[in-house]
Every structure is written in structure tokens, then in C-alpha cells.
Amino acid sequence: MAIPTIASRLERRFIAMSDDARLVSRLREQLPPGWELTQAGDLDAVGGFEEILQYRFLLLDLDDASGFDPLDTLRKARVDMMLNIPIFCFGGARAVRDQARLARADRCFERDEIVARLGGFCEQFGWGG
Numbered sequence: 001m002a003i004p005t006i007a008s009r010l011e012r013r014f015i016a017m018s019d020d021a022r023l024v025s026r027l028r029e030q031l032p033p034g035w036e037l038t039q040a041g042d043l044d045a046v047g048g049f050e051e052i053l054q055y056r057f058l059l060l061d062l063d064d065a066s067g068f069d070p071l072d073t074l075r076k077a078r079v080d081m082m083l084n085i086p087i088f089c090f091g092g093a094r095a096v097r098d099q100a101r102l103a104r105a106d107r108c109f110e111r112d113e114i115v116a117r118l119g120g121f122c123e124q125f126g127w128g129g
Contacts, residue, residue: 009054012126015040017073018061023115027059030118032126041067049081056125057085059114062092062100071096074103088121090114 013036016024024039031037038055040046046055058077062070070089077083089100091111100108109117 004050004054010127011054012036012056012122013038013054014056014121014125015046015052015058016061017041017043017058017068017070019067020061020063023061023111026115027118030115032119032122035122043073043076043081049083052077052081052083053085055085057121058087059118060087060089060100060105062089062096062108063111071099071103074100074105078104086121086125088114088117 012034015038016027017040018024019041024037028037038046043052046052052058060070060073070092074087074089077085077087086106087104089097089105089108090113092100092108097108
């Protein structure tokens with residue numbers, strides 16, 4: 001378990017949970033300087049509560065059924081781990097988005113929209129530094 005420090009909490013990073021290599025590549029291309037993307041297929045691969053809490057936000061692919069269940073990931077983050085980091089979902093059919101909202105996703109976006117919104121997320125969660 002990594003012990004959170006002030007320096008580690010100030011790192012500008014986020015988690016992208018998607019197996020779509022093309023989309024993740026497009027996200028990496030849009031990263032502002034000083035930001036880091038951690039790609040994961042499972043929250044446990046990122047770490048426990050203390051590690052995940054140090055990330056600024058999480059992007060969750062609702063279309064990705066190959067490596068993980070996005071709705072289970074939401075439940076794990078919100079209910080089991082009681083994490084309160086922003087979780088932005090993208091893709092998925094209308095019914096899946098509705099289920100994601102019920103599972104406490106912060107917002108749901110179209111698949112093509114998430115890359116365009118990344119800069120705004122980084123600005124919003126950059127905390128002025």
C-alpha cells in the first residue's frame with residue numbers, strides 16, 4: 001500500500017478504464033503537459049482506497065465488456081470502497097447509462113465526446129497549479 005503524501009496527492013493524473021487502444025491513444029495525445037493517464041482494466045490493479053483516492057478523476061468505458069463489468073466497477077468504487085472521486089462514463093446504450101447513473105456515475109457522455117472533454121476535465125481538476 002502506498003502511503004499518500006502531499007507530493008503524491010498533487011500529481012496530476014487520472015484513470016482510464018477501457019480496453020479500446022485507439023481511444024486511449026487519442027486521450028494520451030490530448031493530455032495537457034504535466035498530466036498522466038493510468039490505463040486499467042480493474043480497480044484492484046490501480047491499488048486500494050488510498051492509491052485510487054490520489055487520482056483526480058476516472059474515465060469509465062461503458063462499452064467495454066471484455067475485461068471488466070463497468071457497472072460492477074461503479075458499485076465497487078462507490079459502495080464497497082466509498083470513493084468520492086469524479087467518475088465520468090462514456091459510450092454504452094441508453095439503458096446502460098441509466099444504470100450507471102443509478103450506480104452514482106457523475107456524468108455520462110457519448111463515446112466521441114470524451115476525448116474532446118478531456119482538456120476541460122484536466123483544467124477543472126488541475127486545482128490551479
